[in-house]
Structures are given as C-alpha cells and as structure tokens.
Amino acid sequence: MNVERDDRSGQTPQRSLSQLVGDYMDENGLTLQAMAERTGLSVASVAALRMGTRGKRPQPHTLAKLAAVMHREVTELELAVDGSVEGRRREQRLLRWFRGLDEDAQAQVERMILQLRSSDESRAAASSTEGDRTDYSTET
Numbered sequence: 575m576n577v578e579r580d581d582r583s584g585q586t587p588q589r590s591l592s593q594l595v596g597d598y599m600d601e602n603g604l605t606l607q608a609m610a611e612r613t614g615l616s617v618a619s620v621a622a623l624r625m626g627t628r629g630k631r632p633q634p635h636t637l638a639k640l641a642a643v644m645h646r647e648v649t650e651l652e653l654a655v656d657g658s659v660e661g662r663r664r665e666q667r668l669l670r671w672f673r674g675l676d677e678d679a680q681a682q683v684e685r686m687i688l689q690l691r692s693s694d695e696s697r698a699a700a701s702s703t704e705g706d707r708t709d710y711s712t713e714t
Contacts, residue, residue: 592626
C-alpha cells in the first residue's frame, strides 16, 4: 500500500471526510444509493457528505453509521471533520473566552483579527506576484 507522507512532518496528510467517503465508495464500487442503503442515511446526505457540501460538523449518529460501514473508528472520522481534536478544543476554549468579554473588548479583538487578516492577505498577494516576475532583459 502506497501511503503519501507530508514532507514537513513525515506524517500521513490529513484527509477530509468527503475524501474518506469518496475513496471508500470508489474502492468498493458503491453508488450513492448503495452507500445510503448500507449506512441508513438518505441518498442526499451521502451525496452531500461525499461532495463536502454538508454542514461542517455532521451529527454524531451520522459519523457512527459511516464509521461502522467503513470499518473505521469514529475518532478517525471526527479528525477528518475537525482537522484535529486538540485544534477543536482550542477553538472552543477561545470562543468561550471571547464570549466572556464585554462588548468593548470583543470589538477590540475583532479589530485586531481584521488587521491580522489584512496583513496575511497582503503578504499572500505579495508572495504570489513575486513568482510572476519574469526577467525579459536577457539578450538573445
């Protein structure tokens, strides 16, 4: 089995839930209808999960049904949804902290986030145009 590795960490790259569902269906030659019948989910739900258009966080019972059919652990599918359990916990912790702030402090945090986003977008735009610079001054 050929497993791709992330060049930076040497670990297997994180795959999304839609990739895992799509790969399982492809490997087993399943149609949307067949996958729906196996999981007990609707065809529309399976299609949305496969295309990645369903809500970001499927219900726990949905993940449990998928995990059982796909012979995977529910935690593996949760990781595919969240990126990482620790990352999700951090997100929840920050959100609780933010909600505990008064309105002025929340507004200040929002302004800082907008400044950071603007700065990140400027850096991204600058780095993408650096690769576009071609030196046409070389003699023929």
